[in-house]
Amino acid sequence: MTEKQIMTDVLIVGAGTAGLTAAVYAARAGKSVKLVEQYLQGGQIINASHVENFPGFESIAGFEFAEALYNQAIKMGAEIAYDKVTGLHDYGNHKGVQTEYGGELLAKTVILATGARVRPLGMDNEDKFIGAGVSYCATCDGAFFKDKNVAVVGGGNTALDDALVLSSTSKNVYLIHRSKTCSAEKRLLEKLQEHKNVHFLLESEVTALNGTDKLESLNVRDNVSQTEQVLDVEAVFIAIGHIPDNKAFAALVELDAYGYIKTDENCATSCPGIFAAGDGRAKKVRQLTTAAADGTEAALAACDYIDLL
Template sequence: MYDIGIIGGGTAGMTAAIYGARAGKRVLIIEAMNYGGQITASPKVENYPGIASMSGSEFATNLLDQAMNLGAETELEQVTGIRSEEEGIQVIETTGKEYPCRTVIIATGVTHRHLGVPGEERLTGAGVSYCATCDGAFFKGKEVAVVGGGNTALQDAAFLSNYCSKVYVIHRREAFRGEQGLVKPLEAKANVEFVLNAVVKEIRGDQMVDALLLSDRKKEQEFERKVEGVFIAVGQIPQNEVFQDIVKLDEAGFILAAEDCVTSRPGVFAAGDCRKKEVRQLTTATADGAVAALAACRYIEEQCH
């Protein structure tokens, strides 16, 4: 029997494991792919307080080592569900085994929606990024592109315009889906250019991004834009399908849990990017992990009295 079962071995999940283990609880982290989550793809992490610069993989390795040294256990398995049993026990079901737990923390994160064009996967981390606030400072004084038409893309463009010499905002439609209150200030910026009715056909470059091949949807012509960075903001996909009958989700599939990380199911908590929230950064993932673990510990203590 585990005190805290954590589904997901990213930043939020491993932080929860550290806090749970330090509270003297028996903790299990179940991860389907690889420990560390999305941050492992970042060549440099320079926005985490107290760490001037570190690779994402090193950051993740340090988190995992810290959790395991404190006694957290790990399993590499695919979670298929959670069921409740008598006395409030939550059983985490995987493709191979079952793990009874007093509490569960869902920390499955998100995946960024990709464009699916040639060069995207090969150049991820070498000019292709899915997080402007994480990587924008590396492109100071350079020409970059933001791909997308929603609020995130517009906010990314505004952020990057403070660093970059030129920001192209590429959108496949005539008008942006994002709020006009975000569009108007961008129109006034001399270093921001809208490229509308255009789709990305290829991200070009040998070792690093050096250009985009675009297609004009109206003229049906292809053209190129020279850029050194591409920030893709076409949506995030939460990994919560398996929990849709267990906890309440919003229309986009994110778990409904406030800053206390409490879900609609007693004894089940949500931490990190998988829950509905405004800011998704390393710092907010670690904060969620700590909050969820302490909430789980408090829940266990209340159930025992």
């Protein structure tokens, strides 16, 4: 380590709910904290129109929730750098975090809170039509399709929340889901069913994205009758889950078969001094509350680790 390199106590990769919560707890414990975020602070929750399942808030906009958490972390003394983390190195009593633009950052402990990226359909024309009818965020792009016919693919909370957002501005919203029932919360489903312009196409799946320079229609197959129809829509919003983005850490921490980081109950990974929190960690439930809980656990475990160095 050169004289110019600064050693941070807790370096957190990712500034979503888990990462920001970890920053709050580590900073409150008197540790120096640095967050490294590739995109915009707040994570996936900034795309939610409303959050209604976080204790203490009957309803709050996702962006407002994320902004309040970010401001809290910064007020506590955490710093943030916007950069892409490309790798990790274990130096024993401290870690090296390689970044694309800022070089190597040194820290006594590292918390990986990278979350997960949206899962694509993996179909022809999908990449071609991104920004021209294919979207992964109804809150971001829904206003561009006011009074137009649109579709949402998926059956979880995100998909139904997207459909709910679109129902207030779009002419017709087609919810396409391959299963017979939706896995979303019952209250959200009931709320969506109240909207007459929302049409449920269950046990169905998209088989083609059609158009020349932009999306013009979808081919949708009914998996029960094995019939196929062409659905004239100008946009499709894809909400079929997420994929962990942990390849950069695979040489140092153990991943499961799906690419999620394996940890113990204290969020510790297979490498001492490195912890994982949030949606990128191997676990059963991925909710806003569990992300915050992970951030708390990982930060306190990291602080304990530092105190024993």
